[in-house]
Amino acid sequence: MKKIQVILLSILCLFMVTFMTDEAAFAENAQDPAPILIPEQSNEKSVLFDNSHGQTSGQSDWVIDGAFSDFADALVEEGYTVKEFRSDDPLTIQDIKDYDVFVIPEANIPFTVSEQEAIATYAEQGGAVFFIADHYNADRNLNRWDSNEIMNGWRRGAFEDPTKGMSADEAKALQGVENSTWLSDEFGVEFRYNAIDRTVANQVVSPDESFGITEGVNEVSIHAGSTLAITDPEIAKGIVYLPDGLTESANKWAHAVDQGVYAGGGVEEGPFVAIGKKGLGKSAFIGDSSPVEDATPKYLNEETGRPKTTYDGFIAHDNARLLVNIVHWLAEDENYDSFDETSITLDDPTPRLEMEDPLQSTEPQEEPWREPREGYVWYDTSTFADGAYGSDVDPPAPLIHSIITPDVLPNNGEPFEVTVRVEGLAPNSTVDGYRIQVYVEGGRSISQVQNSDGSWPNHYGYFDIGSFTANSEGIAEKTVTMRLNRSTTATEGFIRVKNSSGDNVITESVVIGEGSETEDPPSEEEPPADGETQVIENGNYKLILPKTLPENGEAFPVQVEITGLEPGTTINNAQIQVYLDGGKSISQIQNADGTWPSRYGYGHVGTVTANNDGIATGEVMMRIDPSTTAKEANIRLRLGSGNNVLTSKIQLP
Numbered sequence: 001m002k003k004i005q006v007i008l009l010s011i012l013c014l015f016m017v018t019f020m021t022d023e024a025a026f027a028e029n030a031q032d033p034a035p036i037l038i039p040e041q042s043n044e045k046s047v048l049f050d051n052s053h054g055q056t057s058g059q060s061d062w063v064i065d066g067a068f069s070d071f072a073d074a075l076v077e078e079g080y081t082v083k084e085f086r087s088d089d090p091l092t093i094q095d096i097k098d099y100d101v102f103v104i105p106e107a108n109i110p111f112t113v114s115e116q117e118a119i120a121t122y123a124e125q126g127g128a129v130f131f132i133a134d135h136y137n138a139d140r141n142l143n144r145w146d147s148n149e150i151m152n153g154w155r156r157g158a159f160e161d162p163t164k165g166m167s168a169d170e171a172k173a174l175q176g177v178e179n180s181t182w183l184s185d186e187f188g189v190e191f192r193y194n195a196i197d198r199t200v201a202n203q204v205v206s207p208d209e210s211f212g213i214t215e216g217v218n219e220v221s222i223h224a225g226s227t228l229a230i231t232d233p234e235i236a237k238g239i240v241y242l243p244d245g246l247t248e249s250a251n252k253w254a255h256a257v258d259q260g261v262y263a264g265g266g267v268e269e270g271p272f273v274a275i276g277k278k279g280l281g282k283s284a285f286i287g288d289s290s291p292v293e294d295a296t297p298k299y300l301n302e303e304t305g306r307p308k309t310t311y312d313g314f315i316a317h318d319n320a321r322l323l324v325n326i327v328h329w330l331a332e333d334e335n336y337d338s339f340d341e342t343s344i345t346l347d348d349p350t351p352r353l354e355m356e357d358p359l360q361s362t363e364p365q366e367e368p369w370r371e372p373r374e375g376y377v378w379y380d381t382s383t384f385a386d387g388a389y390g391s392d393v394d395p396p397a398p399l400i401h402s403i404i405t406p407d408v409l410p411n412n413g414e415p416f417e418v419t420v421r422v423e424g425l426a427p428n429s430t431v432d433g434y435r436i437q438v439y440v441e442g443g444r445s446i447s448q449v450q451n452s453d454g455s456w457p458n459h460y461g462y463f464d465i466g467s468f469t470a471n472s473e474g475i476a477e478k479t480v481t482m483r484l485n486r487s488t489t490a491t492e493g494f495i496r497v498k499n500s501s502g503d504n505v506i507t508e509s510v511v512i513g514e515g516s517e518t519e520d521p522p523s524e525e526e527p528p529a530d531g532e533t534q535v536i537e538n539g540n541y542k543l544i545l546p547k548t549l550p551e552n553g554e555a556f557p558v559q560v561e562i563t564g565l566e567p568g569t570t571i572n573n574a575q576i577q578v579y580l581d582g583g584k585s586i587s588q589i590q591n592a593d594g595t596w597p598s599r600y601g602y603g604h605v606g607t608v609t610a611n612n613d614g615i616a617t618g619e620v621m622m623r624i625d626p627s628t629t630a631k632e633a634n635i636r637l638r639l640g641s642g643n644n645v646l647t648s649k650i651q652l653p
Contacts, residue, residue: 027391028299029381034084035065037072043079045331047072048099052087053150054108056299056389057378058140059308062105062132062289063389066298070314070583074324080331090176091115096122100331103130106147106289108140109378110162112176116153120186124279128330131183131285132292135195135226137257141302141378142368143170148191148226148287153182156193157363165366173379181358187276187283188232192356194269195253195260196242197224198640200317201272203241209344210239213275213325219317220273224253225288227262227270229350234338235278237347238271240322257365262353270350273322275329277338284326291319294583295644300395303376305385306501309644315583316601399424401506405495408513409438413486415450419479420497425470432467433500436480438510440490442615443540443563447495450481460485462498488512504539538646540564541637543576545622551653553626555590560618560637565610573640574605578624578633578650586628590621600625602638628652 030052049072055062064072064084072082085095090112096102102122111119123129133147136156144165149155158164162179163171184190201220207213220240230236244266252260263269276283286292295312314320339346354360377383387395400423406416420434437460438447448456449463457463468478496507534547544559560574577600578587588596589603597603608616624633630652637646 027387027389027394029390029392030086030088031392032086034086035063036084037064037076037082039076039079039081041079042081045079045100046081046083046098047075047101047103047327047331048083048085048096049103049105050091050107051084051105051389052091052109053104053111054141054143054378055105057108057302058142059297059301059310060106060108060140060289061297061299061308061310062293063298067293067296067308067310068105069296070294070320071292071323074314074320075327078324078328080327091118093118093121096127097125099127101128101130101327103132104151105132105292106134106138107150108143108145108147110145110150110174110177111153113178113180114176116180116182116186120182120278123187123281123283126280126333128282128284129187130326130330131187131191131283132289133191133226133285133287134289135224135253135256135287136193137195137255137365137367137369138224139368142370142372143378144367146193146367148193151183152190154179154358156361159358159361169377170379179358184231187278187285188230188234188236189274189276189285190229190231190356191285191287192226192229192262192270192352193258194226194262195224195256196222196226196246196251196265196269197253199242199246199251199265201240201242203243203266205239210237210275211329211344213329214239214322215325217318217322217325220319220322221291221313221317222272222288223290223311223313224255225272225290227272227287228274228285229270229352229356230274230347231349233346233349234340236274236276236283237339237344238267238274240273241265241267241271242269255369258355263351268351273326275326277334277336279337280334282330282334284330291316292323299389300385300387302384302388302390303373305387305395312579312583315585397424399505401497403495403497403506403508405508405510408511409484409493410514411484411486411488411512412514413483415481415483417479418482418495419477420465422468422470422476423474425474425476427470427472427474429474429476430467430469431476431500432464434465434478434505435462435498436465436482436495437462438482438484438493438495440488440493440512442561442613443542444613446485446488446490446493447482450483456483465497484512507537534650536635536646536648536650538648541646543635543637543646543648545635545650549624549650549653551626553623555621555623558620558622560605560608560620562608562610562616563614565614565616567610567612567614569610569614569616570607571609571616571639572607574608574618575602575638575640576605576620576622576636577602578622578635580628580630580633586625586633588623588625590623596623624652 061067207215242265246261246265274285290311290313294314297308297310381390384391386393402421404419437445439445445461465480468476470476532547536543540563542561579585585600605618608618610616638644
């Protein structure tokens with residue numbers, strides 16, 4: 001196939017390729033110009049990323065200037081021109097024929113028969129396709145189709161009817177979609193419906209058995225992903241496998257709807273990464289988006305309108321090297337049609353379970369896994385939240401919250417007034433659902449809000465502050481009367497306000513004492529005293545570390561506190577790291593024996609157990625790479641892979 005270099009068509013397109021911040025700045029849809037990334041020194045090869053099949057559904061954000069930006073940027077550094085494909089119309093051969101590689105990130109909207117034919121023809125004529133799937137029960141737009149089903153061409157437990165259980169409108173939106181064993185028939189593989197978590201794929205075939213793709217690749221991460229079945233070894237070959245000895249108890253994704261682990265790992269589980277040859281073209285496959293994505297999503301969630309959280313996987317293990325090597329191989333033209341024409345060893349077909357036969361398959365758990373929010377319809381972009389991809393409405397400007405309290409909150413039960421201020425509202429609009437509380441270290445609430453009739457509640461905790469209305473300038477204020485528990489002995493605490501979505505919109509430290517006789521708190525402009533700490537929190541999660549971090553790689557303590565648990569609850573998957581913008585980790589956590597790891601990255605907190613108050617605490621010793629020159633970084637706490645519960649900026653020495 002004749003390939004041409006993609007060129008920048010307009011200044012407007014160039015404008016679209018920007019560095020993205022943590023919050024979406026504007027809404028986009030298929031009618032807006034697609035981003036194009038142009039290398040400084042071109043290798044005259046081009047890569048097209050699909051964004052026409054729900055690649056931004058739910059928490060996914062698989063776009064070249066969003067959560068696939070690390071991957072896209074790495075390809076640009078190698079000389080590739082990288083573009084995003086956008087369209088409301090079915091994909092055609094004309095859309096993709098001029099690109100060397102077509103990447104299909106985790107699709108959430110099924111391909112029509114004509115689209116499948118276009119992709120197969122593109123490969124047959126010399127194009128290369130990279131399929132990136134995930135695990136079963138990952139239905140991000142709640143349309144009953146998972147990415148693996150979409151890639152394979154048939155819906156689990158519904159082979160007789162791809163629209164089984166759908167409304168007439170949903171079925172109409174899937175016009176042209178038919179069940180078939182398309183991927184197996186055309187490319188010799190099939191994504192399995194297993195769901196494997198918490199492991200590293202470390203059975204890697206040698207470079208001379210992978211056309212050099214696995215050169216320098218020893219480990220590839222998998223976080224709730226699937227493997228593949230080789231159905232035609234002449235045109236498909238596994239190159240990365242999971243370890244042997246996997247079990248359901250240790251390696252099954254928590255939300256898997258079946259046994260999750262089908263064959264105990266290893267070769268019989270099927271490859272995690274595979275390559276293929278089809279006619280003059282090529283193909284590649286990976287069963288998880290986690291090794292490809294990064295932690296810089298672009299758009300808001302199309303259903304909820306809330307910011308997304310994605311996994312910083314591209315920089316982990318040897319993921320980046322493998323992915324770039326795959327694209328290098330895909331982009332190279334070859335003159336053979338099948339692997340039996342080469343010197344590599346052909347695979348055996350992957351043994352499959354009876355339930356993987358399309359006609360024998362069942363739907364172990366009825367999909368969607370939950371009902372969508374009222375008003376959201378996966379096929380109608382007019383129902384998408386402002387700021388989501390597909391919407392034509394920019395997200396609202398962020399609200400500014402502030403709070404006014406007395407200098408000292410009285411600890412004798414004496415009432416005091418607190419004013420909550422919200423700026424950036426629509427003029428004359430009314431807001432409600434805000435809640436407020438004062439709490440002390442450890443999370444114990446010590447405050448009440450006076451009822452409208454002058455009485456007081458019979459418990460302490462969060463209380464609704466009632467509705468209030470913005471003025472003509474979009475500013476709303478509400479003053480409430482509060483009091484603290486008379487038994488309070490703490491001299492410091494925190495006051496926090498949550499919005500109607502449960503998000504913490506403001507948290508401030510407060511001084512607790514005997515009113516005006518209590519000494520004023522020190523000015524924030526005063527230099528911190530030796531040993532002073534900083535507290536970073538998000539909801540029930542808190543980190544406590546020195547306010548000023550030591551220099552030269554000296555170790556320092558980091559305390560972890562988790563509240564709101566059932567007494568006796570044990571948590572053993574908490575992990576911490578400090579990383580720079582862009583994802584480079586610069587921290588180590590000291591091992592239990594006093595030694596230090598050989599590399600920088602996430603470190604385990606260890607097992608922590610909640611006390612009778614539902615509070616679990618732990619402490620680790622951390623150190624920062626002494627070669628770090630940056631003055632600012634990010635600290636993150638997560639509970640297992642991809643479950644980030646706290647992320648905050650910190651200052652480096």
